Amino acid sequence: MRYFLELAYRGTHYHGWQRQPNGISVQEVLENALSTILREPTALVGSGRTDTGVHAGQQFAHFDTDLTLPDTLIRSLNGMTPSDIAVYDCFPVAPDDHARFTATYRYYQYQLCRRKDPFRADLAYQFVFPLDVPRMNEAAALLLKHTDFESFSKVKTDVKTFNCRIDVAYWEQHPNGDLTFHVRADRFLRGMVRALVGTLLAVGQGRLSVADFGSIIDARDRKRAGRAAPAEGLSLVGVGYPDSVFTQRTTGPAQAF
């Protein structure tokens, strides 16, 4: 039987989602808790990896087991994991529903705060320099018209193509001046959102024009794009699946943060 877990984490103290030889990952913490509760080694497959220090307001992972799950599974998982990891739901899915391959989109947000904020030091990138937000949004709109994003991918990667279908990409300005970059796509390349944000910030500062941004996309060369923005501002806030995946879910969806 296959189950989906819905979870969230503050990534500050983890070497990302994915198990690592040198450093604690969210996957490892959850697999250890789950294996202890089920009393059998249980592996998790996440919807995707997140980098060191990156957060998730909504992440999914699947696992397989023939055991009957205890009713207290979610409470036990939350009790056995630290305060920066939360499990919100666990529900059965079809045997071929796959947390990674069945996902239809990933939705990320990047948080910029415009002054020192003691309550969001690890949840937002503090960026105090002036920014031309309309120009950043002009550049962001170009992302919807392209499909090859090799310029924004880490060089060491084993993907076969650099194609992504981005269907949401814009900067939201909050009343207090803080900014959120929203971006959604069927898939993302390694380091892509942070490279996009870093390059869009260069546009916002006038160091690149909107036309420059377009030619960087066309160049398909990581050296042309800007520096990656820091991990602390980035959060995976939603993962999409076909409705059929949720047929046996009993609770409502968790609120994305």
Added chain:
Amino acid sequence: MRYFLELAYRGTHYHGWQRQPNGISVQEVLENALSTILREPTALVGSGRTDTGVHAGQQFAHFDTDLTLPDTLIRSLNGMTPSDIAVYDCFPVAPDDHARFTATYRYYQYQLCRRKDPFRADLAYQFVFPLDVPRMNEAAALLLKHTDFESFSKVKTDVKTFNCRIDVAYWEQHPNGDLTFHVRADRFLRGMVRALVGTLLAVGQGRLSVADFGSIIDARDRKRAGRAAPAEGLSLVGVGYPDSVFTQRTTGPAQAF
């Protein structure tokens, strides 16, 4: 010349606002930074103390100096202090304006989250048991009709009276089920808000009736009230002063969190 500082802090890693012999306080960190920048020992007087682990979305403190302040003072203070302390403003006041004695009210919020939240682990008290919020609000309304709150004061205290004028006291329920207790008064006794919250939670759980809550106030005996709620949920979010204090302020007020 006397100046007011407006500041905020995440209290998790501090032994409260007030300088302590054994443990780092927000006051000490700020006094050290200010004294370094001004190159003379400079003492801060805060609007009031906050306990270990308690936060402040808005706190004021005053200091006296005959020096001309550098234009970069706020930036320097923010650069020299850790990410969990922020200075928002500095403005001159009249010589008899006093951060503590001129204050007309203190406004606190206590945050309860109703499920595990990785992003607010140190900013809210996780309380998952059922609560009767209307009943908690009935009890909270009694606070406006009383003035002596000895039942909610720490026993070791050197105050002359236990009188406080509470003019705001209610629980707000958020769409996701989380709760915020709002309470404002001219002064608070030591440990008072956390003792009020702990006792109101006992009312919400049905362990005390609204009438019991009234008789606890009347008893003027700390042993009658409930356990203090944990520090992490509590924040000082506003301090009031007469308008005259702000005559020479150049910026707008900081947004309370």
